[in-house]
Amino acid sequence: MTRQAHEGESPASSGGRLMTGAEIFVRSLIAENVEVLFGYPGGATIGVYDALHDISDIKHVLTRHEQGATHAAEGYAKATGKPGVVLVTSGPGATNTVTGIADAMMDSIPLVVFTGQVPLRLIGNDAFQEADIVGITRPITKHNYLVRDVRELAQTIKEAFYIATSGRPGPVLVDLPKDVMAQKTHFEYPGSVTLQNYNPILEGNVRQIKKAADMINAASRPVLYVGGGTILSNAAAELTALARKLGCPVTTTLHGLGSFPENDPLAMGMLGMHGTWYSNMAVHFCDVLIAVGARFDDRVTGNVDAFAAEAKKIHIDIDPSAISKNVKVDVPIVGDVKSVLTALLELVNPLETKDWLKTIEAWKDEHPLRYRNGEEIRAQYVIQKLGEITEGNAIVVTDVGQHQMWAAQFFNFSHPRTHITSGGLGTMGFSLPAAMGAVFGRRDLPVISISGDGGFQMNSQEMATIVQHRLPIKIFVINNGFLGMVRQWQELFWRRRYSHVELANPDFVRLAEAYGCTAYRATRTEEVEVVLRKAMAHTDGPVFVEFVVAKEDNVYPMIPAGQTVNEMIDTPDPAPDGKQPAGDRIETVEKGKARKVSVHAPVPSNA
């Protein structure tokens, strides 16, 4: 703090001095060790912003839209494990955070969102910039508050951070009426907080863990099905140790990516609708399924009745309501993944899984991940190359759609908190602001934003924020001129009736340049590696690359919604339609095997 300290003051107390709500707000954030605040000021928060004016302990990032602020906070939280914090004004400022809050709720991201509110006496009056944001966000927050008295403010902020970050994390909203923030009181930041009916269970039940261990020890075809809870619980090391001790193959959900190294022979990559052929087969035929911090989402299970129907199921999750919500399990264990896996590790024995792994190996050989490659750029190739050049040492923030699935399939994520995406809500426009948030929390790894041409334009205004702060983000737009995933569904399930999915786009390179960003474009496969290397070597601020890719390509394998492995569609063989351009060929990539690298575009030594 640059401000003069008053007598009897400490960071967490005002001593005898009275403080305004606005000052208390700032001091509470400092007490919570908040480093960065994503926000946008307005009439209802002008007093709070005044209190922020002289503060150097907290970096305030002025985004260009409140949705950008919320996604930035999500990206920061996902990359660091710390809560993301947002400050916006009342009315439209508050309602613009709704999508980000819903996204954080679905993906269990700890957020604390502070919204300005009209003065208490005007609430309910249809006052200027009034919105009942507590009412609006009630179903999409873990909890929310309206602060009606300045004396409740510090306690409320303490509770908000505690609720957002403990148990199954999630967003908490605190609504701050303008007059409450001007009232004065003594400030004393509470050291701890107890809530009557909120005590997340961390330690798993010992008997349940024993039961699970017995079940695992009797397994011959086990599969670990690993979700985002493993990363939230910082349990990647324990998970890896368990998988290797058992000799148990591992498949991850979209949010589980990074919890298990994909170059490990036990890795099977992602499962579900666009999961690998072999992971879906392994889950279908396993005898014991160990679900770790995963929630049996419909994109994973397809038809729930047929999902691992023959397998005994163990489910480890911190949220009791996640257990047996979609799929009935045999041994539920409510607890923190890290703590439960540590206990389980002691009780299990190495399993005889050689035959099982051989079966999976055969599936890997028969049905590797594949894509058609040629002169026209394929998004899969861009992502595969990116994975090779960075050797997985990068934080990849994807948007929603085809490129998101290809990134999940072809990047080969190997470290926790290096894959950030909007999974549950599927929010287009997530990537750019989330990457921006991630870079404020992490400078140890390059941060790469990958979007489609559709999603990029949903929050492209944040280019201004990124350039203003000279953030070293690699911004990649995979441009096929289509809303590709919708087009894919229209092609496969709606008789190729392409209804309103073609985009007329701006010149992306000139757009990026207008923001003051270095920008490149690649239009042929042979340019991809050169431009990727150039972008990765760019350290002075952001760099933008547009990859103009094949207009029509599909994500495979695919299990159509609500179906089973029996309906799984693999990548079609070369040119089933006979329209394959000369020189095109099929590239293959397998999880957990030395990859067959295509050397399509030799890298110039001076690149």
Added chain:
Amino acid sequence: MPPSQAMLNTQSPGPPDEKVKRHTISILVQNKFGAFNRIAGMFAAKGYNIDSLSVGPTEDEGVSRMTIVARGDDQIIEQITKQLNKLIDIVKVIDLTFESFVDRELVLVKVHATNDSRPEIMQIAEIFRAKVVDISPRTLTLEATGSQQKVDAIIKMLKPFSIKEMARTGRVALKREFQGEV
């Protein structure tokens, strides 16, 4: 469907499903701004059926008791309990269906009455130990208390006289303490 209708679906259950049962769930909730809305909203958002819902103060002035009669199979009821427990303002959730409990409901029924029918209505009231709480040349208003079945029964008896208006409180319930095992 308007949310109120989705929440308070009082239609008789569709095709009889043996797995679907009626559960009486007693909830202690802190008297915080919007707490009831949170509970009612959860039922609406998750699409659970509520037959009745009543709320009122308890011996602790900071806490209210909500009694909800909800319908669902075991899995749905388990989810309802878990989802309720996730709400921060909730102090305690008890599914009384697994306990021995006493329950009551109160109804006020305004029934059409003529000089001819009045004695008959009053006779019914007497049988059900209902009270006459209001009278006019054309109506009688009765107050009856009892189990849900008793309330259903008196309403059925009064229906032929033409019920003009009716207000039911919904079930309130408490766990029985002395169960004779001592």
